[in-house]
Amino acid sequence: MQSILEQLSVRREEARLGGGKTRIDSQHSRGKLTARERLELLLDIDSFEEFDMFIKHRSTDFGMDKSHIPGDGVVTGWGTINGRKVFVYAQDFTVYGGSLSETHAKKICKIQEMALKNNAPIIGLSDSGGARIQEGVAALAGYSDVFQNNILASGVIPQISVIMGPSAGGAVYSPALTDFIFMVRDSSYMFLTGPDVLKTVTNEVVTAEELGGAKTHTSKSSVADGAYDNDMEAIAEIRRLFDFLPLNNREGTPSRPFFDCSDRIEDSLDTLVPENPNLPYDMRELIEKVADESDFFEIQADFAKNILCGFVRIEGQTIGVVANQPTVLAGCLDSDASRKAARFVRFCDCFEIPVLTFVDVPGFLPGLSQEYGGVIKHGAKLLYAYGEATVPKVTVITRKAFGGAYCVMASKHLRGDINYAWPTAQIAVMGAKGAVEVLHRQDLKNEDKTAQHIADYEETFLSPFRAAERGYIDDVIQPHNTRRRISRAFALLKDKKISNPWKKHGNLPL
Numbered sequence: 233m234q235s236i237l238e239q240l241s242v243r244r245e246e247a248r249l250g251g252g253k254t255r256i257d258s259q260h261s262r263g264k265l266t267a268r269e270r271l272e273l274l275l276d277i278d279s280f281e282e283f284d285m286f287i288k289h290r291s292t293d294f295g296m297d298k299s300h301i302p303g304d305g306v307v308t309g310w311g312t313i314n315g316r317k318v319f320v321y322a323q324d325f326t327v328y329g330g331s332l333s334e335t336h337a338k339k340i341c342k343i344q345e346m347a348l349k350n351n352a353p354i355i356g357l358s359d360s361g362g363a364r365i366q367e368g369v370a371a372l373a374g375y376s377d378v379f380q381n382n383i384l385a386s387g388v389i390p391q392i393s394v395i396m397g398p399s400a401g402g403a404v405y406s407p408a409l410t411d412f413i414f415m416v417r418d419s420s421y422m423f424l425t426g427p428d429v430l431k432t433v434t435n436e437v438v439t440a441e442e443l444g445g446a447k448t449h450t451s452k453s454s455v456a457d458g459a460y461d462n463d464m465e466a467i468a469e470i471r472r473l474f475d476f477l478p479l480n481n482r483e484g485t486p487s488r489p490f491f492d493c494s495d496r497i498e499d500s501l502d503t504l505v506p507e508n509p510n511l512p513y514d515m516r517e518l519i520e521k522v523a524d525e526s527d528f529f530e531i532q533a534d535f536a537k538n539i540l541c542g543f544v545r546i547e548g549q550t551i552g553v554v555a556n557q558p559t560v561l562a563g564c565l566d567s568d569a570s571r572k573a574a575r576f577v578r579f580c581d582c583f584e585i586p587v588l589t590f591v592d593v594p595g596f597l598p599g600l601s602q603e604y605g606g607v608i609k610h611g612a613k614l615l616y617a618y619g620e621a622t623v624p625k626v627t628v629i630t631r632k633a634f635g636g637a638y639c640v641m642a643s644k645h646l647r648g649d650i651n652y653a654w655p656t657a658q659i660a661v662m663g664a665k666g667a668v669e670v671l672h673r674q675d676l677k678n679e680d681k682t683a684q685h686i687a688d689y690e691e692t693f694l695s696p697f698r699a700a701e702r703g704y705i706d707d708v709i710q711p712h713n714t715r716r717r718i719s720r721a722f723a724l725l726k727d728k729k730i731s732n733p734w735k736k737h738g739n740l741p742l
């Protein structure tokens with residue numbers, strides 16, 4: 233018996249060593265942790281249960297029948313993060329470069345299917361050279377099976393990808409099908425075709441970092457939702473994000489004890505909006521002053537900075553926040569901001585996370601590049617996302633809410649549940665100057681008359697009261713009371729239930 237038990241220990245030790253000490257050292261020398269080290273940090277101590285650690289690939293071509301490393305380049309299993317269950321996989325670059333074989337894919341598929349069956353999120357840590365070249369179409373089939381499972385799990389359980397090494401070719405599509413992608417600066421990259429192919433085909437010369445590094449994907453392409461300096465920081469932040477998320481689409485948002493008074497008065501908010509309506513202010517300050525313990529987990533912080541998206545808690549419950557940011561492009565909506573916010577609102581709606589919207593938007597950004605870039609379709613995405621969402625929606629207009637952007641930003645007309653405005657709100661078709669230029673073109677040469685028209689327009693329209701008189705704004709609130717009013721609004725909406733007409737699925741303007 234003793235020798236049988238010892239044999240198991242030996243086999244486990246062998247499997248845990250992956251591609252061996254030299255390759256582990258090489259991984260470390262690049263500032264990267266190994267798959268198992270990453271999972272150890274990601275999961276609660278002693279909570280990891282591994283599956284399929286003895287699996288071996290079945291390929292026989294190119295001498296592969298003489299090379300078998302148990303586990304086949306991916307470590308899979310489940311564990312807990314702060315006590316809540318999660319399924320995980322981590323590709324092991326020390327084994328055939330983390331490349332995906334038929335059996336490697338089967339391991340990931342098993343985890344995906346178990347996550348779906350057991351209603352728990354899945355986190356994938358990617359570090360892979362892509363399809364196992366020696367396996368040909370079997371590897372491609374494996375990828376396709378993973379993609380199909382990603383698609384079936386979408387909107388049912390949260391799926392998170394962390395890119396911690398290479399992710400090239402079609403391999404990028406599994407992360408792209410998940411809800412969030414995070415990257416590690418300087419050690420991860422994602423692209424469909426690498427720099428060498430680019431040079432040959434298009435004559436473009438770029439480094440891997442420029443082509444598909446964390447900076448590119450968080451600030452230019454918006455493929456990634458965040459980037460961190462190293463593996464440890466990335467994993468710590470994923471744990472933080474995980475705490476905000478529900479386990480599935482039926483469980484409801486997690487609620488946890490909070491140590492922040494819901495009646496907290498924030499006098500500084502009374503002067504947040506500058507007297508001069510053309511001056512910016514930082515909307516992040518409002519978000520942080522309203523959130524429990526000022527904790528704001530921002531999504532896509534480096535992309536479309538004219539809109540802020542992320543998670544906060546109010547009275548311990550997770551809330552998704554969308555807010556125009558007046559410090560960038562005066563908070564205008566454009567194609568990128570619309571896409572970014574639409575995807576975020578849809579994530580929240582999938583997983584029953586209530587949405588809080590702060591509005592200060594002078595309109596859609598005008599311009600040829602916006603029109604040519606399809607701002608009509610992109611703006612419609614956000615409109616669609618808000619209009620389709622059935623979760624509780626609370627909106628606060630702090631200053632400008634002009635034109636189509638007023639309608640889009642979770643207005644009453646898109647089934648906003650509670651719509652508040654600060655006394656500084658200006659709700660109108662457009663700003664005073666633009667309106668007078670259209671309405672009083674004949675008087676534009678007369679400065680006094682124009683000034684009078686502007687003053688009249690401001691007096692009549694640039695306040696929250698016209699909207700409040702019609703019930704489009706439920707109340708005009710004191711800025712310093714915002715946290716209290718929002719907390720009460722979400723508490724009221726806790727049992728909200730509405731549904732959309734039956735359909736197979738809608739046709740989001742993609």
Ligand code: HXC
Binds near residue numbers: 328329363376
């Ligand atoms: C088999 C692979 C591999 C792969 C790497 N290795 N990628 N083995 N299939 N795809 C092996 C290497 O042979 C090497 O083995 C070990 O992993 C480490 O790789 P290195 O090249 O030494 O590492 P590094 O210098 O860091 O370069 C990493 C790399 C490079 C940039 C990822 O390995 C590379 O370019 N690999 C090929 C990438 C690729 O073209 N993949 C296919 C993409 S297409 P030894 O034994 O020497 O240590 C694709 C289609 C998917 O994925 C379609 C889905 C629909």
